[in-house]
Structures are given as structure tokens and as C-alpha cells.
Amino acid sequence: MSGDYLETVAAPLRGPRRLRDDMLAELGDGFEEAVADGVEHGLSRDEAVRRASADFGSPGVVAAAMQRELEAAQARRTAWTLVIALPAMTVLWDLLGGRGDPGLAVTVLARLTDAASAAAFTAAALVLTGRLDRRAASACGALGVVSMGVALGCSTVIALIAEPSDTPPTLPFLMLASAVGTVWVSASALRALRVGAARARVG
Amino acid sequence: MDADGIHGQLDTLILATLRRGEAHGYAIIGALRERSGEQLDLPSGTVYPALRRLERAGHVTGKWTQAGGRRRRVYELTAEGRAALEKGREDWLALRQVMTAVLDS
Known part of the structure; x- marks a missing residue:
């Protein structure tokens, strides 16, 4: 019983x-x-x-208090993933991206990706420094998913519009590393979203 | 007094029960009941997540121990916890003073 x-x-x-x-x-x-x-x-x-x-x-009241702790723990985990992975992925793209003038469209798309990464990184840093507590998991999760979505979308468009001569020889490595980073960040961000949603359901 | 009546003060009360030494969750629940003269009526299951919250804040440290065939998670006040307890006590005394002044005026 x-x-x-x-x-x-x-x-x-x-x-x-x-x-x-x-x-x-x-x-x-x-x-x-x-x-x-x-x-x-x-x-x-x-x-x-x-x-x-x-x-x-009431089990509901106890569960709600426990879920808040689980949310805080998941928020910190995802925040660590974001502060490690996002700068690494940004540096990767900068180091291995094409040389020469990429053109206005590619530059704008690249900056859009950087901006999305910066927003997610900022939220993660706020969580890790204790300045963002309420809805921390949902914030990290949502911004992590958005940054990955923007990165995927922009890189797809860049791949379609970039001239073949712009393609760097290290492209396969670049794509593999990006894919690994994207999967890692997305998985953690989606977990954070699920945990944040559970908090909303439990109370 | 029910849980709403001590809203915001539970952390301070828990820290106060640890002032004299380490204790596990059920002993803390017992100490809250006993020291309040059985007046504190809070869902005691919420003390456990509250202890995790205090641990996350660095106010207590927790570790599993085994004693008498029973496994228990034991908590101890940290220096930050002692400071938080003192601040909580001062805040409460200040609030009580304000309430008394207004209610008795």
C-alpha cells in the first residue's frame, strides 16, 4: 500500500x-x-x-515540488550542453567554412545562425549563474531547439545557393561534426522542453 | 498553522532544525512538529524536495548513510546555510515587528 x-x-x-x-x-x-x-x-x-x-x-503537491527540482537539474544539464557545444560549433563553422568573400546572402544567413546561437548561449549562461530560475528548462530547451533549427535551415539554404567553388575541401568533416553537435544539442534541448512541460502539467 | 501560513518560511524553519547538528528528513519533520508544539500542519512529504532545494542552493549538504539496517539521507548545515538561517531569522523578526506595529496601532 x-x-x-x-x-x-x-x-x-x-x-x-x-x-x-x-x-x-x-x-x-x-x-x-x-x-x-x-x-x-x-x-x-x-x-x-x-x-x-x-x-x-497530496501526491500531486509532493510531485510538483519534486518536479521543480528535476526541472532545475535538467535546466543545468542542458545549459552546460549549450555553453560547451554552441561556441564549439560556431568556431568549427568559422574555421572550416569557405574562404574568400562568401557574398551577402551567405553572410546574412551565417550571422542569423550566430545570433540564434548567441541567444541560446546567453540563456544557458544565465541559468548556470543562477540569474534565470523560473522556467529555466523550458527557456534553455526552446532556445536550444530554435538555434538548431535556424542553423539547419540556414546551412541548407547556404548549401543550395553557394557556388561549387566556395565549397571547402573539409566539407565532409564539417558536416559530420555539425551533425554530431546538432544531435547532441537537440536531444538535450528536447529533453529540457519535455521536463519543462511536465512541470507545467504537474503544477 | 497550515502550509500557506508559513509560506516562504519553510526553508528557514528547516535550516533551524539543523542548527544543532545533522539530521535526516523524517527526523527534521519530527523536529518541526515537536518544536512547533504540533501547531505546524504542513504536508510532510514536501520537506524532502525542500531539502533538495536547500542542497542545490548550497545551504545544506546531503549524503546517504546506513544505520541500524535503515538507509537514510542525512543533511548538514553549511556556512552559507548558517548565514541564510541568520538572515531568515532577522527578516522574520523585522516582519513581525512591522505586523505588530500595524495591527496594534
Whole structure:
């Protein structure tokens, strides 16, 4: 029966699995201690479980408080991914991009990509320095996804409009490294969005 | 007093229970009940995530221990936690003074 309470608390939780399991283990240990306390004071186990459930509070309220911690942890994880990956990807593009004058259209698209990366990087830096707390996971997730979307869109257009002579010889490496970075950032950003959405659902 | 009545003060109260030494979540819940003369009626399950929040803020450190066949996560105040407790206490006394002055005027 004590499992019922824990399962109800656990069901809506989303976020880093290790922290989630650790928090639930701690809550479970405390709950069992409360039940043992009740039994020691003469209650039947069923009565003790009912009393512990009432004392611990509505599973929804406890889950909401736990989800806030999971959201904060996921926000920091995604923020670290963004502050490491985005500058690395920007430098990669600058180092391995085509030489010579790329033309106005390519320059504008490249600057647009830089601006999207800078916005996501700024949000991540604010999270890591503790200046952005509310909706931190959603902010990091949304800006991470947007920056990757802009980068993919712009690079596709650049590939279509750039002259063949502009193509650098290191293009395969550039594309592979970009793809790895894009998948890494996108996966983390999407996780952050899911965790942020769970916070909105749980309360 | 229910949870809404102590809104914003729970962290300070938890830190106060750790002033005399380390404790685990269930002991902290017991200390809150006992020291409030059973007047504090809060969903005790929320104390656990509150402890994680305090740990994230650097006000306490937590570690798993094993004692008497029971696994427990034990928390201890940090120097920052002591400072936060002192500030929380001062803020509360200032608020109480303001409330008393207005209500009694």
C-alpha cells in the first residue's frame, strides 16, 4: 500500500533519472519510517499507511515540488550542453567554412545562425549563474531547439545557393561534426522542453 | 498553522532544525512538529524536495548513510546555510515587528 502512494507521486515526474530515483528512494524511506512509527504506536499496518499518506500530503503537491527540482537539474544539464557545444560549433563553422568573400546572402544567413546561437548561449549562461530560475528548462530547451533549427535551415539554404567553388575541401568533416553537435544539442534541448512541460502539467 | 501560513518560511524553519547538528528528513519533520508544539500542519512529504532545494542552493549538504539496517539521507548545515538561517531569522523578526506595529496601532 505504501507503494501506491509512491507510485502516484512518481507517475508524472520527468527529468534526470538518477536524481528522480534518488529523491523517490528518500521519500520512500521516510514514508516507511512514518508507517513503522504508526505501527509502533499501536496502529495496524493499513491504518499506519493511511495516516502516513495523510501526513505526507497530496501526491500531486509532493510531485510538483519534486518536479521543480528535476526541472532545475535538467535546466543545468542542458545549459552546460549549450555553453560547451554552441561556441564549439560556431568556431568549427568559422574555421572550416569557405574562404574568400562568401557574398551577402551567405553572410546574412551565417550571422542569423550566430545570433540564434548567441541567444541560446546567453540563456544557458544565465541559468548556470543562477540569474534565470523560473522556467529555466523550458527557456534553455526552446532556445536550444530554435538555434538548431535556424542553423539547419540556414546551412541548407547556404548549401543550395553557394557556388561549387566556395565549397571547402573539409566539407565532409564539417558536416559530420555539425551533425554530431546538432544531435547532441537537440536531444538535450528536447529533453529540457519535455521536463519543462511536465512541470507545467504537474503544477 | 497550515502550509500557506508559513509560506516562504519553510526553508528557514528547516535550516533551524539543523542548527544543532545533522539530521535526516523524517527526523527534521519530527523536529518541526515537536518544536512547533504540533501547531505546524504542513504536508510532510514536501520537506524532502525542500531539502533538495536547500542542497542545490548550497545551504545544506546531503549524503546517504546506513544505520541500524535503515538507509537514510542525512543533511548538514553549511556556512552559507548558517548565514541564510541568520538572515531568515532577522527578516522574520523585522516582519513581525512591522505586523505588530500595524495591527496594534
